[in-house]
Amino acid sequence: MKEDVRLARIALHWLIEPGNEAVHRMVNANGPVRALERLVEGDVPDEQLRGAAAARMVAGDPRKVAEAALDRAERLGARIVIPEDDEWPQPVRDLTRLLGRPAKDRIDRDVAPPLCLWVRGVPRLDEALTRSVAVVGARASTHYGEHVATTLAFELAEREWTVVSGGAHGIDAAAHRGALNAGGLTVAVLACGVDKPYPSGNTGLFDRIADGGLLISEWPPGTVPVRHRFLIRNRVIAAATRGTVVVEASARSGASQTLRRAIALDRRPMVVPGPVTSAMSVGCHGLIRDYPEVRLVAGVDHVLEEVGRIGELAPRPRGPERPHDGLDIESAMVLESVPRRGSAGPDELAAKAGLDIRTAMRKLTLLESMGFVARRAGGYTLAPKPARARAGSGAEPAPAAVGGTRSGPPMDHEAGAAP
Amino acid sequence: MKEDVRLARIALHWLIEPGNEAVHRMVNANGPVRALERLVEGDVPDEQLRGAAAARMVAGDPRKVAEAALDRAERLGARIVIPEDDEWPQPVRDLTRLLGRPAKDRIDRDVAPPLCLWVRGVPRLDEALTRSVAVVGARASTHYGEHVATTLAFELAEREWTVVSGGAHGIDAAAHRGALNAGGLTVAVLACGVDKPYPSGNTGLFDRIADGGLLISEWPPGTVPVRHRFLIRNRVIAAATRGTVVVEASARSGASQTLRRAIALDRRPMVVPGPVTSAMSVGCHGLIRDYPEVRLVAGVDHVLEEVGRIGELAPRPRGPERPHDGLDIESAMVLESVPRRGSAGPDELAAKAGLDIRTAMRKLTLLESMGFVARRAGGYTLAPKPARARAGSGAEPAPAAVGGTRSGPPMDHEAGAAP
Numbered sequence: 001m002k003e004d005v006r007l008a009r010i011a012l013h014w015l016i017e018p019g020n021e022a023v024h025r026m027v028n029a030n031g032p033v034r035a036l037e038r039l040v041e042g043d044v045p046d047e048q049l050r051g052a053a054a055a056r057m058v059a060g061d062p063r064k065v066a067e068a069a070l071d072r073a074e075r076l077g078a079r080i081v082i083p084e085d086d087e088w089p090q091p092v093r094d095l096t097r098l099l100g101r102p103a104k105d106r107i108d109r110d111v112a113p114p115l116c117l118w119v120r121g122v123p124r125l126d127e128a129l130t131r132s133v134a135v136v137g138a139r140a141s142t143h144y145g146e147h148v149a150t151t152l153a154f155e156l157a158e159r160e161w162t163v164v165s166g167g168a169h170g171i172d173a174a175a176h177r178g179a180l181n182a183g184g185l186t187v188a189v190l191a192c193g194v195d196k197p198y199p200s201g202n203t204g205l206f207d208r209i210a211d212g213g214l215l216i217s218e219w220p221p222g223t224v225p226v227r228h229r230f231l232i233r234n235r236v237i238a239a240a241t242r243g244t245v246v247v248e249a250s251a252r253s254g255a256s257q258t259l260r261r262a263i264a265l266d267r268r269p270m271v272v273p274g275p276v277t278s279a280m281s282v283g284c285h286g287l288i289r290d291y292p293e294v295r296l297v298a299g300v301d302h303v304l305e306e307v308g309r310i311g312e313l314a315p316r317p318r319g320p321e322r323p324h325d326g327l328d329i330e331s332a333m334v335l336e337s338v339p340r341r342g343s344a345g346p347d348e349l350a351a352k353a354g355l356d357i358r359t360a361m362r363k364l365t366l367l368e369s370m371g372f373v374a375r376r377a378g379g380y381t382l383a384p385k386p387a388r389a390r391a392g393s394g395a396e397p398a399p400a401a402v403g404g405t406r407s408g409p410p411m412d413h414e415a416g417a418a419p
Numbered sequence: 420m421k422e423d424v425r426l427a428r429i430a431l432h433w434l435i436e437p438g439n440e441a442v443h444r445m446v447n448a449n450g451p452v453r454a455l456e457r458l459v460e461g462d463v464p465d466e467q468l469r470g471a472a473a474a475r476m477v478a479g480d481p482r483k484v485a486e487a488a489l490d491r492a493e494r495l496g497a498r499i500v501i502p503e504d505d506e507w508p509q510p511v512r513d514l515t516r517l518l519g520r521p522a523k524d525r526i527d528r529d530v531a532p533p534l535c536l537w538v539r540g541v542p543r544l545d546e547a548l549t550r551s552v553a554v555v556g557a558r559a560s561t562h563y564g565e566h567v568a569t570t571l572a573f574e575l576a577e578r579e580w581t582v583v584s585g586g587a588h589g590i591d592a593a594a595h596r597g598a599l600n601a602g603g604l605t606v607a608v609l610a611c612g613v614d615k616p617y618p619s620g621n622t623g624l625f626d627r628i629a630d631g632g633l634l635i636s637e638w639p640p641g642t643v644p645v646r647h648r649f650l651i652r653n654r655v656i657a658a659a660t661r662g663t664v665v666v667e668a669s670a671r672s673g674a675s676q677t678l679r680r681a682i683a684l685d686r687r688p689m690v691v692p693g694p695v696t697s698a699m700s701v702g703c704h705g706l707i708r709d710y711p712e713v714r715l716v717a718g719v720d721h722v723l724e725e726v727g728r729i730g731e732l733a734p735r736p737r738g739p740e741r742p743h744d745g746l747d748i749e750s751a752m753v754l755e756s757v758p759r760r761g762s763a764g765p766d767e768l769a770a771k772a773g774l775d776i777r778t779a780m781r782k783l784t785l786l787e788s789m790g791f792v793a794r795r796a797g798g799y800t801l802a803p804k805p806a807r808a809r810a811g812s813g814a815e816p817a818p819a820a821v822g823g824t825r826s827g828p829p830m831d832h833e834a835g836a837a838p
Contacts, residue, residue, distance in 0.1 A: 016773065048775050048778060052775045054775065054776075055766065055779065058770045059771075106748040106749060144694055148696070226751075228751060228752055273707075273715070275563055275693060276691055281717075282717070285715055288692075289714070295708070298701070298704045299695060336645040336646060350474035351474045351475050354436045354475055356471045357474050358470060
């Protein structure tokens with residue numbers, strides 16, 4: 001019985017390209033077996049659907065094709081997974097949310113959940129995808145993009161996140177490699193048969209993925225990739241993961257479509273920025289500008305803030321702490337009034353700093369206790385070198401730097417005093 | 420009479436550091452002349468304010484210091500501009516919006532509008548700032564940041580926008596240079612006297628700016644820059660311009676403070692992203708992540724979208740148009756079903772494309788009229804090379820590329836058919 005269902009689901013994906021909404025409704029209403037029968041018998045109201053099935057059946061009987069596909073898959077160690085199986089990834093069911101939305105072309109109509117998935121690799125599909133993030137991007141990537149994708153995937157894998165991508169050249173391949181280099185789990189969602197992953201140039205990579213991770217596809221073994229299948233495939237990458245990170249994307253790019261799917265599915269949409277001088281970042285910056293939901297992410301910590309649990313939240317980035325930064329502004333004003341050579345009395349220092357004498361005195365006591373200044377001959381001097389060095393401020397010119405502009409007469413040192 | 424007011428305003432900025440809220444209220448209530456008298460006489464409720472004035476007066480009589488400053492300015496060809504003058508830049512009045520806000524330290528309290536501005540250069544201050552954008556950023560900038568700042572400033576100046584910055588090393592200097600190279604107007608807002616602009620390393624640049632543009636400062640000639648003055652100064656850069664663009668900023672940076680002031684003043688806050696691998700972009704990415712008002716800008720067109728008028732709005736960036744992109748998905752599916760060698764009949768093509776025969780026929784007629792396919796021997800073949808090349812798609816593998824993976828027997832070409 002369940003094997004009839006399995007066979008019917010396989011046949012349906014061959015008879016009508018995956019994602020078809022009408023087929024999805026028929027399967028929901030009649031079950032896969034009856035839905036297949038109706039399509040084979042031409043008992044379908046939708047004329048185009050009926051015609052498409054009829055045209056495809058010229059090439060063979062759907063059930064026989066399905067059986068042959070199963071045999072072939074078995075020979076190459078692949079398996080078929082259907083919603084009735086325990087290892088079916090439940091999140092892809094969310095794709096039903098995309099049905100019935102205004103669609104400008106066929107790609108936006110063919111968004112129904114897959115009826116079955118071909119799988120090559122050992123791990124359980126559902127478990128592999130539980131803690132997963134998609135890292136996708138341009139095929140014509142730059143060294144920068146590949147470096148970022150590899151590093152991000154490596155660090156995600158180190159934290160036991162599965163890295164999902166499309167197996168393409170460029171960013172996709174870099175993401176898969178990064179996860180593999182960390183000894184982590186990675187999943188390639190293909191738009192062709194798992195027996196002959198595209199592109200053939202990545203064959204070595206696909207073998208490494210199949211060793212420890214998974215190659216998956218909605219299309220039976222032997223299927224060749226054609227353009228629209230990559231776009232249909234993208235909805236599965238978006239739905240199966242908790243969030244999608246786009247690393248590099250040109251102005252028109254499949255990665256952008258995957259991110260829009262993630263937004264529509266309430267997954268976390270993330271984009272890595274890049275140099276504005278790079279054509280490969282134009283699409284990324286456009287996504288950040290156009291979609292308020294999109295989060296700019298600059299590293300694994302930012303990604304974990306989006307997809308991780310509280311425990312995994314990352315600290316905010318901060319610049320290096322400097323002793324000087326600890327000072328309140330008025331103390332800094334007093335410190336910067338102390339002459340570089342010799343000493344000055346509290347009154348003079350208060351005048352230079354533009355503070356009242358009481359405040360100036362309080363701050364001088366503080367600065368002395370912190371080792372910035374020393375009392376000498378009824379006045380105050382800057383503390384000896386070591387402490388002085390610590391007093392430098394990178395954010396704005398340090399006293400020494402300011403001093404560098406002091407070439408005029410002494411009076412020049414005083415705020416606003418004219419000779 | 421007006422000259423008394425001018426002198427009083429100059430004296431007030433020397434007696435109490437610019438931006439002081441209490442002084443601002445006194446000037447509003449009593450006028451500059453009376454406000455100065457009261458401070459000199461110590462007739463001030465605020466004890467700290469009274470003390471600060473008293474301490475500063477140890478260095479001299481405010482009115483005499485003001486007169487000396489005026490003489491000195493005249494000698495070096497600088498002038499003083501006050502709100503009572505026609506060329507006063509009205510937008511700085513908006514700084515009153517920042518008064519009375521919760522302030523964590525003195526820098527956030529000293530946000531009152533300047534009482535006067537020292538100016539070196541020929542153009543009228545108000546006119547120079549009417550169409551102006553601030554371009555600010557890190558002093559420890561990278562080649563990337565300097566390249567972006569110079570280019571952006573150049574293109575803004577070409578479109579007759581004034582580029583305002585702080586005259587510092589790095590991004591500020593690059594922005595001023597870019598505007599100068601375009602023969603445009605640029606304004607440096609200094610935290611020291613206009614007679615001796617800081618840093619001295621930029622002296623040549625400051626002279627070029629003073630030739631055609633403007634050097635301005637709230638502090639009288641002879642004033643040396645100290646840390647807090649840069650932060651006080653930043654409010655003027657934010658208030659005097661229509662928007663602020665941060666090009667590079669480390670995690671703690673004065674440029675970020677200028678941008679926050681711009682946000683508080685309802686000016687347009689803009690940030691240029693950079694490589695996530697660069698420490699000089701950490702602050703930029705943090706601002707984009709932390710402030711929803713901030714717009715990511717990748718070039719002059721994006722900046723004009725924010726500060727320009729409708730006429731100046733820029734077109735959205737698009738990838739290159741390709742003949743293939745013009746095709747609807749179903750036409751593309753048919754085109755990609757046509758064998759690379761030989762011909763195939765409509766039935767076979769419909770089967771491969773997964774379309775009903777009628778749709779397939781319609782699309783074949785379209786493809787023939789567009790020169791993608793040719794009719795031959797009762798079937799269809801791909802059009803000769805030239806047209807074939809035009810049919811390639813960069814976004815996803817073109818038919819030729821897909822063909823590259825076809826190494827199996829003919830049956831493999833058909834979607835899902837198993838041998």
